[in-house]
Structure formats: structure tokens, C-alpha cells
Amino acid sequence: MFSLVKEDGNARVGILKTAHGEVETPFFMPVATRGVGRFVSAEDYIQAKVKVIIANAFFLSLTPGLEMFEKRGGIHKFMHYPGIIFTDCGGFQMLRENLLLETTNNGILLKNPEGKDVFMRPEKLLEISKKINSDVIMALDCVLPYGRSREQYLEALQKSHRWTKKCKDLHSGEQLLFGITQGGTFEDLRESSAKAINAMDFDGNAIGGVGIGEPSELLYKMVDISIPHLNKNKPRYVMGLGKPEQIIECVERGIDIFDSIYPQKNARHGMLFTFSGIIDLGKEIYKFDELPIEQSCLCFTCQTFSRSYLRYLLKKDDAVGKRFLTIHNLFFMQEFMRKIRESIREGKFQEFKKEFLRKHKKMN
RNA sequence: GCCCUGAUAGUGUAGUUGGCCUAUCAUGUGACCCUGUCACGGUCACGACCCGGGUUCGAAUCCCGGUCAGGGCG
Numbered sequence: 001m002f003s004l005v006k007e008d009g010n011a012r013v014g015i016l017k018t019a020h021g022e023v024e025t026p027f028f029m030p031v032a033t034r035g036v037g038r039f040v041s042a043e044d045y046i047q048a049k050v051k052v053i054i055a056n057a058f059f060l061s062l063t064p065g066l067e068m069f070e071k072r073g074g075i076h077k078f079m080h081y082p083g084i085i086f087t088d089c090g091g092f093q094m095l096r097e098n099l100l101l102e103t104t105n106n107g108i109l110l111k112n113p114e115g116k117d118v119f120m121r122p123e124k125l126l127e128i129s130k131k132i133n134s135d136v137i138m139a140l141d142c143v144l145p146y147g148r149s150r151e152q153y154l155e156a157l158q159k160s161h162r163w164t165k166k167c168k169d170l171h172s173g174e175q176l177l178f179g180i181t182q183g184g185t186f187e188d189l190r191e192s193s194a195k196a197i198n199a200m201d202f203d204g205n206a207i208g209g210v211g212i213g214e215p216s217e218l219l220y221k222m223v224d225i226s227i228p229h230l231n232k233n234k235p236r237y238v239m240g241l242g243k244p245e246q247i248i249e250c251v252e253r254g255i256d257i258f259d260s261i262y263p264q265k266n267a268r269h270g271m272l273f274t275f276s277g278i279i280d281l282g283k284e285i286y287k288f289d290e291l292p293i294e295q296s297c298l299c300f301t302c303q304t305f306s307r308s309y310l311r312y313l314l315k316k317d318d319a320v321g322k323r324f325l326t327i328h329n330l331f332f333m334q335e336f337m338r339k340i341r342e343s344i345r346e347g348k349f350q351e352f353k354k355e356f357l358r359k360h361k362k363m364n
Numbered sequence: 365g366c367c368c369u370g371a372u373a374g375u376g377u378a379g380u381u382g383g384c385c386u387a388u389c390a391u392g393u394g395a396c397c398c399u400g401u402c403a404c405g406g407u408c409a410c411g412a413c414c415c416g417g418g419u420u421c422g423a424a425u426c427c428c429g430g431u432c433a434g435g436g437c438g
Contacts, residue, residue: 033401059401092400099401138400180400211399239400246399261402269398269405284393315392317404 001176001203002235008349010227010254013341016204016235018084018135019174020076023051024341025235025256028247028333029086030264034059035079038264039323040330042081047300048330051083054259057137058090061128062114074133086259087134090120091141091160091180092240095212103142103159122166134175138206138239139167141180146213153184161196168200176203178237181226185214190222194229204257205230206237211246211260220249227254244273244336245360248353251340267329268322270314274332275356277363279307281325286311299331300324 005013005024014025029052030037030045037045037053045053055075064078072078075085093099093110101109107121118124122140129137142160144152160182171177179202183189197205207226210219223238230236235256241247242260250258263273270281274294279286281293292302293310301310301324313321343352 031400031402038402054400056401086400088400096401141400143400206400208400213399237400242399260399262399265398265402265405268402271398282394319404322404 002233004233006345008344008347009252011251011340011344011349012254012256013344014235014256016084016256018176020082020084020135021051023084026247026251026337026340027052027257028242028337029054029084029257029259030330030333031055031259031261032079033088034063035075037326037330039268039319039326040264042079044300044323044327045081045083045330048327049334050330051334052086053081053083054086054088055132055134056090057087057125057128057132057134058093058110058118058120060087060132061118062112066128066131069131069133074131076133084136085134086136086138087129087132088239089125089138089140091138091143091208094143095145103156105159105162107140107163108142122163122170126167126170129175130173136176136178136204137167137171139164139177139179139202141182141208143182143209143212144184146185148184150184150186150189153182153186153189156184157182157189157193161193164197165200168202178202178204178206178235180206180208180239181230182209183222184209185218185222187221187225190225191229194226198230202234204235204237206239206257207255208239210238211240211242216246216249219246220253223250223253223255242333244333245357247336248340248356251344252349252353263329263333264326267325270311270325272325272332273329273336275335275359277359277361279363281307281311281314293328294332297328297331297335299328301328301331 002014002016005015015022016025030050032053033056035055069075069078094108099111101111101117107119110118110120112118125140140163142156144156164179179197179200181193181197183193207223210222236254237257238250238255240260241258242262247258272279272281272293286307289307291307293307294302305324310324343349
């Protein structure tokens with residue numbers, strides 16, 4: 001399932017094997033909550049060299065509905081994407097006030113914008129996930145917003161561990177199952193959660209409940225505390241991180257998997273990542289600029305369009321423009337991760353990191 | 365040449381029985397933000413009463429003159 005290929009400090013390159021092929025870690029997967037990424041298609045993913053995406057079991061169970069997956073033979077055929085697909089569990093939706101109704105000892109009552117409320121519990125999650133037939137199932141966790149009390153995090157952690165364990169007990173078959181740690185920003189809770197989840201022996205271990213408003217230093221601290229207790233021979237995943245500098249800091253600490261809406265959402269608003277720094281395409285200086293976003297970039301957008309045209313589409317609020325901008329950031333993230341892996345393989349991760357961070361700031 | 369109508373941020377506008385206008389809204393520009401459901405998103409800042417004179421305690425608002433624009437008549 002997972003094997004290490006090379007280590008450079010705590011950073012490592014590995015291979016994750018799934019029912020739909022294998023992928024090198026560390027990798028970044030874009031978010032396709034309802035089986036589609038905003039403004040991009042499965043074709044766009046392929047062209048942008050995206051090997052893995054993450055969808056959401058909760059939302060997929062609402063529409064198109066589970067019968068669709070049973071009839072079509074799972075999510076891969078349904079959305080016509082041949083790569084690896086993770087599915088998230090619905091735990092993160094606890095942070096959305098408009099979705100969370102309540103939590104009980106057994107699960108989460110979520111508001112369904114399209115019909116009857118859904119009680120998400122381990123049994124239901126696994127039933128859904130089996131029909132969707134994703135490659136990796138994220139076990140059900142209990143997530144609290146940043147800034148709650150220790151008592152609240154402790155109570156949530158007990159629920160989280162109960163649900164996660166239940167998922168593990170119920171699980172069987174070819175799909176991989178990852179557990180998720182919690183504990184807010186409390187060091188002792190993070191440590192005990194990492195130990196508990198690790199002991200449940202999942203196919204991979206995720207750190208959850210971070211990147212939700214806490215300072216980056218606190219995030220790194222939580223990762224530092226968790227890592228020593230998470231089996232080195234299994235993939236480690238920090239959920240929800242999409243800022244390149246956070247990703248590279250976490251890779252340095254031994255994290256293998258990332259996901260986020262961040263690169264896509266910001267692309268649509270004119271923030272483009274390049275290896276020379278961050279471009280804000282909204283700036284007037286790009287009005288008559290015939291250069292691509294990034295001259296060395298091989299993505300479809302950079303090979304085809306000038307910044308001035310892309311800026312024009314951005315200002316026009318045009319959906320096609322949003323697609324082009326998204327494609328660039330998707331491609332950038334894949335290139336970014338590829339370069340990280342290459343540097344680890346060559347034993348030059350530190351140099352790469354230093355050089356990347358030196359350039360990785362806002363241009364203009 | 366005469367008459368009528370109008371003139372408010374870069375653009376389009378609200379206000380025009382005088383005070384509550386340090387002037388509305390949209391767009392624009394600038395800054396910051398966006399992290400396991402991503403709205404064509406959010407927050408903040410910048411930016412205007414055509415010019416001159418008058419009435420009045422007080423004028424974007426009323427009066428006079430001018431300029432410009434549109435329309436009408438010669």
C-alpha cells in the first residue's frame with residue numbers, strides 16, 4: 001500500500017498504491033466536493049497532471065444519489081476521471097454553521113440543503129463510500145472550530161476516536177481507510193490523539209482540525225507533536241492545507257499528502273502562483289502585458305494566453321477565464337510537488353525549500 | 365441668432381418643495397483576505413455636486429451671468 005523510496009531529513013518520497021493505480025508522495029490533491037472541481041473538468045485535471053483528487057462522501061450521497069454510483073460502477077466512471085480519488089467524510093462540515101445541526105455520541109446531524117437532514121455516522125459513511133467506490137476513505141472525525149476550550153476539544157476528541165474506531169471495525173475490502181487525529185491546539189490532546197489513531201492501524205494517518213484560522217506557527221507545532229507518534233511506514237496527511245509555504249514546511253516535518261481549495265479559489269480571484277513569486281493579476285500593470293503568467297510554465301493557460309487577456313477575463317468575471325486561471329494554479333501545485341519530490345530524491349530538499357521560500361512572496 | 369432641457373467620483377447614477385448631504389448605489393482603482401462544501405466571494409480605503417456671482421443663519425438644491433451638451437425654431 002505504501003512504501004518509502006527515499007528520505008532526506010524527515011522529508012520523504014514514497015509510493016502509495018491504490019485500486020486505481022499508484023502515486024508518488026508527497027502529493028497535493030485538489031478538491032472536487034461534488035464530483036467536479038469548480039470550473040474544471042476531469043480532462044483539465046488530466047492535462048494539468050493531477051493524479052489524485054478528493055471528493056466528499058456526504059455531498060455525493062445527496063446528489064446525484066447513491067443509485068447513480070451503483071448503476072455507473074462508482075465515482076471514477078461517473079465523473080470520467082481515471083486517477084485516484086479520496087473521499088472526505090463530512091466531519092469538516094461541522095465547521096459550517098449552516099450545515100451542522102448537532103452532534104451525538106454516535107455521529108453528526110447535518111442539514112441537507114436538498115432534502116431530509118442526514119445523520120452521518122460511521123455505518124452510513126462506510127455504506128456510502130462503498131457505493132461511491134473511492135480509493136481512499138477518510139474515517140469520520142469530530143471537528144471543532146479554532147479557539148474553543150480544552151474541555152470542548154477533549155469531549156470532541158472522545159467522540160472522534162469512537163467514530164474513527166467504529167469505521168475501522170466496520171471496514172473491509174480493497175478501499176483504503178485513513179484515520180484522522182484531532183485535539184485543537186492543545187499539545188497533550190494532539191499527542192494522545194496521534195497515539196490513539198496510530199494504534200488503530202489505519203492504511204494512513206491524517207492530522208485534522210488545522211488550517212482553520214490558527215497562526216501557522218501553532219499549526220507547525222501541532223504537526224511536530226503528532227509526527228513522532230504516527231507510523232513512519234504509513235502515509236501521513238495534513239488535511240486542508242493549500243498554501244505552498246505551509247505545504248513545504250509540513251513536507252520537511254514528514255507529511256506526505258495535502259489537499260485544499262486554496263489554489264483554485266485564489267486563482268479565480270486573480271492570485272496566481274509561480275516559481276518567481278505570487279502574481280496578483282488584478283493589478284493594472286498587467287493590462288497590456290503580452291507575457292504569459294509564467295514564462296517557463298508548460299500549462300495549457302501559459303502556453304496559450306497572455307496576462308493581459310487573462311486579466312481582461314478576470315475583470316469581466318468570465319467563467320471561461322476562471323477555468324484558465326484555475327488550470328494554471330492546478331498545474332503549478334503539481335509542478336511544485338514534483339520539484340519537492342525531486343529535491344528529496346536528490347538529497348537537496350533543504351536547498352530547494354530555502355530557494356523556494358526566498359522567491360515565494362508577492363510580486364509587484 | 366432665439367427658445368427649451370440638462371450638467372453630481374474615471375464611467376453610469378440617487379438626491380433637486382434649501383438644513384438630517386462631512387452627498388446614494390453600481391462599476392472602477394488601491395490594499396488586505398480566502399485552507400478536508402470553492403458562489404461570478406469578503407473587508408477596508410480612494411474618488412464628484414460645470415464655472416463665476418447673488419439670496420440666505422444655511423445652497424448640489426433658489427436667482428443671475430457664463431461655458432458645454434442634446435433638442436426645437438429661424
